Structures are given as structure tokens and as C-alpha cells.
Amino acid sequence: MSGYRDEDPRINGIRTKIRVVPNFPKPGIMFQDITTLLLDPKAFKDTIDLFVERYKGKNISVVAGIEARGFIFGPPIALAIGAKFVPMRKPKKLPGKVISQDYTLEYGRDRLEMHVGAVDVGDRALVVDDLIATGGTLCAAMDLLERVGAEVVECACVIELPELKGRERLNGKPLHVLLEYHPDA
Amino acid sequence: MSACTNEDPRILGIKTKIRVVPNFPKPGIMFQDITTLLLDPKAFKDTIDLFVERYKGKNISVVAGVEARGFIFGPPIALAIGAKFVPLRKPKKLPGKVISQDYILEYGRDCLEMHVGAVQPGERALVVDDLIATGGTLCAAMDLLERVGAEVVECACVIELPELKGRERLNGKPLYVLVEYY
Numbered sequence: 213m214s215g216y217r218d219e220d221p222r223i224n225g226i227r228t229k230i231r232v233v234p235n236f237p238k239p240g241i242m243f244q245d246i247t248t249l250l251l252d253p254k255a256f257k258d259t260i261d262l263f264v265e266r267y268k269g270k271n272i273s274v275v276a277g278i279e280a281r282g283f284i285f286g287p288p289i290a291l292a293i294g295a296k297f298v299p300m301r302k303p304k305k306l307p308g309k310v311i312s313q314d315y316t317l318e319y320g321r322d323r324l325e326m327h328v329g330a331v332d333v334g335d336r337a338l339v340v341d342d343l344i345a346t347g348g349t350l351c352a353a354m355d356l357l358e359r360v361g362a363e364v365v366e367c368a369c370v371i372e373l374p375e376l377k378g379r380e381r382l383n384g385k386p387l388h389v390l391l392e393y394h395p396d397a
Numbered sequence: 398m399s400a401c402t403n404e405d406p407r408i409l410g411i412k413t414k415i416r417v418v419p420n421f422p423k424p425g426i427m428f429q430d431i432t433t434l435l436l437d438p439k440a441f442k443d444t445i446d447l448f449v450e451r452y453k454g455k456n457i458s459v460v461a462g463v464e465a466r467g468f469i470f471g472p473p474i475a476l477a478i479g480a481k482f483v484p485l486r487k488p489k490k491l492p493g494k495v496i497s498q499d500y501i502l503e504y505g506r507d508c509l510e511m512h513v514g515a516v517q518p519g520e521r522a523l524v525v526d527d528l529i530a531t532g533g534t535l536c537a538a539m540d541l542l543e544r545v546g547a548e549v550v551e552c553a554c555v556i557e558l559p560e561l562k563g564r565e566r567l568n569g570k571p572l573y574v575l576v577e578y579y
Contacts, residue, residue: 233492243492247512250472250482257476283468284484287435288476291442297435299469307418307428327432 222258227391229255230371244371244393246281246342260285262390263368264292267338272365274337276300278324278353281342285370289340298330300339300353311359315352324352326360333361343371344387347378354385407443412576414440415556429556429578431466431527445470447575448553449477452523457550459522461485463509463538466527470555474525483515485524485538496544500537509537511545518546528556529572532563539570 229249236243250256267289276298277286283299290297303312303323310325331337339353344367354364364385372378372389379387414434421428435441452474461483462471468484475482488497488508495510516522524538529552539549549570557563557574564572 231493236492237489245492247484247491247493247515250475250484251515253475253479253481256472256482260476280465280468280484280486280490283465284472284482287441287469288473290435290438291445291473294438296438297441297469299432299435299465301465304422305465306432307421307430308416308432330432330436 220262222255222262223390225252225255226259226262226370230391232393242393242395244343244373246284246370249370250284259370259390260288260292263289263340263388266388267366267368268293270336270365272336272338274298274331274335274357274362276326276331276337276339276353276357278339278341278349279305282340285342286340289338289368295338296330298326298337300324300326300356311356313352313355313359315348316346322349322352324349324356326356328360331357331360331362335362336365337362338365339367341367341369343373344369344378344389345373345376347376347381350378350387351381351383354382405447407440407447408575410437410440411444411447411555415576415578417578427578429528429558431469431555434555435469444555444575445473445477448474448525448573451573452551452553453478455550456521457523458520459483459516459542459547461511461516461522461524461538461542463524463526463534464490467525470527471525474523474553480523481515483511483522485509485511485541496541498537498540498544500533501531507534507537509534509541511541513545516542516545516547520547521550522547523550524552526552526554528558529554529563529574530558530561532561532566535563535572536566536568539567 231245275290309328416430416433460475494513
């Protein structure tokens with residue numbers, strides 16, 4: 213992972229806690245495993261704090277988290293900034309009326325769903341996930357929020373894979389990440 | 398939902414935020430939807446606070462959360478009490494070496510996995526999920542933790558369905574819930 217001068221000192225501690233697992237879920241993919249970060253209470257807290265410090269007091273009313281690892285990072289952020297948490301789920305998991313958005317991702321196709329009525333016109337929303345790769349999932353999440361009239365303020369991820377150019381796929385929406393992973397670094 | 402005397406005043410606010418969806422995922426099941434609770438920042442915070450107040454200072458080093466709704470409640474509790482968070486996942490989701498436990502649940506069969514090395518012998522653990530029904534999932538979670546030598550201190554859920562007798566299935570392990578649904 214690359215480092216920067218002037219980077220918050222907590223970031224290096226977070227970086228060292230992420231485990232890279234080669235060839236998962238299939239050959240050629242260097243999987244960024246955040247579960248090892250969650251095993252370090254201080255590093256996990258630092259991760260959340262870095263996002264909370266950025267978003268507190270910005271009138272964000274919704275934190276949308278993408279199943280399943282977005283469910284780990286989204287709720288603590290939502291709780292700390294006083295926003296509602298809205299889970300974005302794989303098909304058929306949410307029990308009420310839903311709206312759906314199809315998308316292509318790094319390794320397959322999928323569909324994301326959100327409950328009707330969870331988000332209102334004028335809500336200011338963050339989208340949270342552990343990682344952005346091609347940006348397909350985040351795009352689908354943003355589409356769902358915008359379709360119900362919310363404003364997506366920013367997408368927030370722990371890790372970015374810049375080589376996959378996900379940032380460009382976000383239609384100009386800002387992306388904030390803590391770390392970048394470069395394969396040859 | 399039933400109310401109890403001497404119940405913490407925050408509990409009624411939590412109870413009213415849970416939406417019951419009939420016939421989901423199949424006919425006859427009254428599904429307890431906690432997503433409506435998450436839409437109320439105060440009620441969600443109260444939910445977490447009730448667990449944190451119970452477990453803070455009890456030397457709990459692990460909070461294990463069952464995928465996927467246990468991922469919503471477990472991490473905030475873990476962060477507040479200074480414990481690590483360990484996700485217990487459906488098969489093939491965890492990238493590293495795992496141990497697996499099969500189980501029967503209310504509506505089907507499944508398997509739960511945990512990363513090898515996430516939990517050490519002697520650690521004191523909580524298991525967190527949104528709801529206990531028959532107790533099959535929580536049992537599988539406890540089995541995984543006990544197989545690696547951890548002590549399961551308690552299972553913690555927002556909702557219990559007492560008629561499904563999940564509490565009895567926990568091999569004497571304590572269960573703490575905020576609301577019961579009859």
C-alpha cells in the first residue's frame with residue numbers, strides 16, 4: 213500500500229492491519245481482507261473515527277451501507293454522526309417493499325435493493341463500503357438513493373484499488389478512502 | 398410485543414420501531430424487521446447503549462456477529478467495550494483459512510464459518526445477532542467459539558421469539574434480549 217507525507221498518523225496503523233489474500237475468490241485476485249483490521253480494537257476505532265471526523269456536523273441524514281462488509285463500517289459511523297442507517301442488500305433479503313438496481317461488478321453481475329420509504333427526498337446521504345474496485349456496486353447504491361430523491365454527498369471506503377478506475381465510474385461524485393492498494397507497491 | 402414492569406424506559410421506544418412483516422420469507426412467518434429501528438438514530442443508539450451498559454467492564458475480548466444483521470449490532474458494541482469484532486459468515490465468504498459448523502435453522506439448513514486465528518483460547522466472547530428463533534444459528538456460533546477454546550459469556554439479541562424455545566437450545570448459556578415477540 214502506498215504512503216503519503218502529511219497522512220494522518222492513524223492511517224499507517226490501519227494499513228498494516230489489512231491482510232491481502234492471493235487468489236480469492238478466484239485466481240489473480242488479491243483480496244483485501246479487512247477482518248484482521250476488526251481484530252484490533254484501536255485500529256478499528258481509528259478507522260471509524262477518521263470517517264466520523266470528516267462527516268460530523270455536515271448535516272448527513274443517511275448512511276447507506278452495502279451488504280455485507282458495509283454493514284460493519286456504516287452503522288458505527290451513522291451512530292456517531294446521528295444519521296439513520298440504511299442497509300443496501302442482495303435480492304430477496306429485505307422483507308418490505310423494495311426498489312432494485314442491477315449492476316455489473318468486478319467478478320460477476322448482481323442486484324442491490326433498498327426499502328421503499330427508508331430514504332426521503334432531500335436526505336443527504338453517504339454510501340459506505342469496505343472497498344471500491346470497479347465502482348459498480350457503489351454506482352448501484354448511488355442510483356438507488358438518487359432515484360428516491362436523496363443527494364449523495366460522498367462515497368466512503370476503507371480501501372481503493374485505483375488501477376480498476378472505480379473513482380471515474382462515480383459520475384463525478386466525490387470518493388473518500390483511507391488507503392489505496394497498488395499491486396506492485 | 399410484551400412489556401415488562403421495571404423495564405428500562407428505552408425499551409418501549411425500541412419495541413415500537415420494529416416492523417413485523419407477515420408471510421416473509423414464506424407463508425406463516427411473521428418476520429421481525431429491524432431495519433425500521435435503524436432509521437431512528439435515537440432508538441438505534443439506545444439499542445446499542447443497552448448492550449454496552451451490560452457488557453462494559455466485564456473483560457469481554459471478542460464480540461462475534463452472525464452475518465448479516467449481526468454485523469449491524471455487533472461492531473458498535475465491540476467498539477464501545479474495546480473488544481475485537483469477529484464476523485461469523487455463510488460459506489465461502491471469508492478469504493482465509495476457516496473452521497465450519499453446520500446447523501439447522503428455522504427455515505432450512507446452513508453452515509457458519511469463522512477465520513482460524515481470529516479467536517484465541519481463553520478469550521471471553523459474546524455472540525450477537527438481531528434475533529433468536531430456534532437458536533440453531535446461535536448454537537453454531539457458540540460451537541465455533543468453544544471449539545477454539547473461547548468462553549462464551551452470553552448470547553445477546555435484540556429480539557427473542559420465546560415460543561420457538563431457542564433459549565433452551567443454548568446448552569445453559571445465558572441469553573440476553575431486549576424484546577420478546579409473541
